[in-house]
Amino acid sequence: RAHGGLPGSVACESGSRVGSPHSPDFSAAPNLGSAVAQAPLLLGEIGGSISWPRSLLVHFFIQAMPAAILVGITWRAVPEQAVAHVQQDVVSPLMSLPRHPSNSRVNVVLEQAEELIHRILEGKVPQLLRKPSGHLCATVDPQDKIYANNYVDLGAAEVVGFDYDYTLVSYKPVLLDLIYDIAKQGLVEDLRYPQDLLTDLKGYDPTFAVRGIAVDMESAWVCSLTNRYRVSVAYHGRDRVSNQAIADMYKSEFGAGILPPEERRRRMRPLNDLFSTVEACLLADLVQWFKDRDIQFDPRSVVEDVLSAVGKTHTSGAMHRAVADDLDRFLEPDEQGHLRQVLEQLRAAGKTAMLVSNSQFWYVDAGMSHKVGPDWRELFDVVIVSAGKPGFYTQNRPFREVSKRTSRIKFKPITELKPHNVYCQGSIKELMTLKGWADGSKIIYLGDSLFADLVEARRLYGWTTGAIISEVYSEIGVQKSQEWRVAWHVLQLLVHCIQLCQEQMGPDPSESPSAPRQQPHSAEDTEVLNRLEHLASTQRARKDAAFNANFGSIFHTSKDDGRTDKRSLFARSLQRYVDFYTSRVENLRFYSMDHRFYPCHTRVSVLHEFTHMRDPITELMCEPSDWGAEGD
Numbered sequence: 001r002a003h004g005g006l007p008g009s010v011a012c013e014s015g016s017r018v019g020s021p022h023s024p025d026f027s028a029a030p031n032l033g034s035a036v037a038q039a040p041l042l043l044g045e046i047g048g049s050i051s052w053p054r055s056l057l058v059h060f061f062i063q064a065m066p067a068a069i070l071v072g073i074t075w076r077a078v079p080e081q082a083v084a085h086v087q088q089d090v091v092s093p094l095m096s097l098p099r100h101p102s103n104s105r106v107n108v109v110l111e112q113a114e115e116l117i118h119r120i121l122e123g124k125v126p127q128l129l130r131k132p133s134g135h136l137c138a139t140v141d142p143q144d145k146i147y148a149n150n151y152v153d154l155g156a157a158e159v160v161g162f163d164y165d166y167t168l169v170s171y172k173p174v175l176l177d178l179i180y181d182i183a184k185q186g187l188v189e190d191l192r193y194p195q196d197l198l199t200d201l202k203g204y205d206p207t208f209a210v211r212g213i214a215v216d217m218e219s220a221w222v223c224s225l226t227n228r229y230r231v232s233v234a235y236h237g238r239d240r241v242s243n244q245a246i247a248d249m250y251k252s253e254f255g256a257g258i259l260p261p262e263e264r265r266r267r268m269r270p271l272n273d274l275f276s277t278v279e280a281c282l283l284a285d286l287v288q289w290f291k292d293r294d295i296q297f298d299p300r301s302v303v304e305d306v307l308s309a310v311g312k313t314h315t316s317g318a319m320h321r322a323v324a325d326d327l328d329r330f331l332e333p334d335e336q337g338h339l340r341q342v343l344e345q346l347r348a349a350g351k352t353a354m355l356v357s358n359s360q361f362w363y364v365d366a367g368m369s370h371k372v373g374p375d376w377r378e379l380f381d382v383v384i385v386s387a388g389k390p391g392f393y394t395q396n397r398p399f400r401e402v403s404k405r406t407s408r409i410k411f412k413p414i415t416e417l418k419p420h421n422v423y424c425q426g427s428i429k430e431l432m433t434l435k436g437w438a439d440g441s442k443i444i445y446l447g448d449s450l451f452a453d454l455v456e457a458r459r460l461y462g463w464t465t466g467a468i469i470s471e472v473y474s475e476i477g478v479q480k481s482q483e484w485r486v487a488w489h490v491l492q493l494l495v496h497c498i499q500l501c502q503e504q505m506g507p508d509p510s511e512s513p514s515a516p517r518q519q520p521h522s523a524e525d526t527e528v529l530n531r532l533e534h535l536a537s538t539q540r541a542r543k544d545a546a547f548n549a550n551f552g553s554i555f556h557t558s559k560d561d562g563r564t565d566k567r568s569l570f571a572r573s574l575q576r577y578v579d580f581y582t583s584r585v586e587n588l589r590f591y592s593m594d595h596r597f598y599p600c601h602t603r604v605s606v607l608h609e610f611t612h613m614r615d616p617i618t619e620l621m622c623e624p625s626d627w628g629a630e631g632d
Contacts, residue, residue, distance in 0.1 A: 097497070098531040101524050105504040113497050140590045143473045146582040148597035149575050152464060155594035156442060160346055161382075163447035164357035166274055167468045167585055168339065169367045170332040173206055175323065178330070179278045180204035182318050183309040187286070190312075191305050201285050208238075209280035210547075211471060212554045212570025214268040215307075219249065220287050220299035222280045223268070224551045227572035229258050232557040235550065237288030269307070272570065273449040274470070279310045320363045327370045338586035340372045343379040349593035354382040356392070356445070358452075361385040361422050362407040377404075377420050382435070386424040393456035399426035399434070428461055446585055450570075455577045466580045471554050473583035478546050487543035494536040498529060537563050 097114050100106040162168050184201055187193040213224050216234075221241060224233040231250050234241040241249075250259055259267070271280055283306045290297045313319045323330045334340075346353050357364055364385055368376040377383060385402060388395075399414040402422040409424060417423060417434050437443060440462035447453025447468065454465040478484050506519045521529070537558075544552030551557070555571040558564060567575075574581060580597055582588075 161354035166448035186309040225569040491539040
């Protein structure tokens with residue numbers, strides 16, 4: 001900002017918030033030209049035989065940009081002649097890594113890293129600027145791929161079942177606006193909340209919450225949890241809670257900050273589907289409304305009221321009637337007929353197709369007729385509605401037949417599930433008995449809600465489960481963006497620098513061969529490490545803010561101000577309870593119905609089995625001659 005421009009052939013024109021409808025746009029700057037602008041590309045080959053695994057990119061280059069760059073920007077082209085002085089002014093002060101006052105070996109590491117960064121910025125390592133050539137499985141875009149936590153053989157599956165909401169059909173964002181407005185109106189009309197809420201609460205904010213967070217039923221905080229059940233981020237209303245307040249609130253018996261299972265189940269309500277993001281937003285807005293007006297309130301009562309109001313939008317049928325009356329407005333289109341293609345592929349492969357939904361038949365029929373066609377039931381062998389999941393998995397209830405013409409429930413006992421008929425209620429035990437399915441491992445079921453749709457089916461009956469996580473598509477889209485790649489590569493470089501610097505701290509083995517290799521860090525050591533960690537935490541925060549400014553990615557979080565990255569509790573649950581996941585059910589069309597999915601080797605390995613094999617960054621830091629000839 002001080003120079004009115006940025007390195008390369010672009011300059012910042014106006015800011016925009018990631019997650020808003022105005023996403024960062026780089027289309028106006030096609031001729032970036034310089035190495036600075038090319039820096040975010042995935043790393044290719046350097047030094048001939050040395051392969052780079054996305055591990056290194058421009059250090060401090062990111063510091064040359066305003067913070068707004070990493071939370072969304074719009075660019076405009078600027079004349080090349082206006083860039084030269086900007087590069088000279090900006091590059092020099094921002095290429096300085098911290099230096100150790102007394103350890104020359106640490107400084108060698110930092111100097112070599114700094115030199116490599118300069119070469120990258122100056123375009124002297126052209127191998128880094130090549131786009132990646134892809135990999136053997138690059139025929140499917142990463143945003144459309146199916147990712148396996150465990151081995152899954154589609155060919156061995158005899159039954160493939162689906163949930164309805166956010167699985168067979170996807171909704172446009174306007175649906176969450178509708179749910180928010182209906183629930184807000186319910187708070188006022190049914191629970192006698194102040195009439196001013198109707199005008200003061202402006203509506204659903206898609207940038208506030210993400211799937212996988214939780215609501216503290218006692219404090220009304222909206223929280224993000226790590227994979228060890230620690231609260232990492234919390235909001236009280238729209239105000240972020242300090243780390244100290246979080247530590248004071250969640251004290252375990254032994255001071256670890258991990259909530260005991262009993263307290264966790266009692267206090268924390270997980271928000272594991274997209275519908276529940278409305279609960280988080282409405283709760284935060286309502287709490288903030290009380291706080292802004294200094295109105296005393298019982299947080300437990302407010303939480304219960306919000307959950308009740310949002311839940312009633314579903315049980316009352318108000319949301320369903322509004323959607324059914326204007327399907328084009330609320331349902332994502334499928335103009336290419338990809339869903340029907342998947343269902344026809346299943347039928348052609350001789351597999352049994354099943355639908356199990358909590359929604360009523362008339363609502364499912366309206367949506368499926370709109371998306372697949374009026375003959376959609378011909379593509380399914382079993383159709384179950386009003387299933388009442390997750391009770392469907394744990395209770396033992398009989399099925400009842402539903403009239404396809406009137407949607408009324410019939411009273412005759414059900415002794416078999418006939419193809420093309422529609423049934424309601426029931427249970428998984430009754431389903432397995434009536435269909436004669438003895439081996440649950442031959443049944444695949446896909447849904448969007450981990451605990452309502454998938455966990456019990458897998459745990460109790462051994463079904464193979466697939467999660468539909470639409471955020472996979474959007475988050476990979478963010479990861480493809482220039483600003484995210486810059487932050488990610490800078491972060492990797494800083495982490496490696498910290499590791500290499502620590503290896504050089506302590507006595508010099510060439511001078512004192514018998515001295516212990518590692519000794520307690522000196523004050524000078526600690527200062528260098530703290531400065532590098534601060535830079536790393538800044539990069540991690542900027543990287544995470546590209547997904548969501550408040551909670552970051554649904555798959556990651558940080559408990560220690562960004563110094564380390566941890567899996568979120570949602571990611572842990574996804575890996576623990578789900579066999580595979582993808583962004584949308586239509587992605588099945590990219591695979592044969594006999595396809596075999598394999599988990600990533602890091603999913604089934606332990607760290608020591610692969611991290612020691614090669615560390616290209618260490619090799620480059622130790623062998624500057626491999627960086628490529630100057631001027632290449």
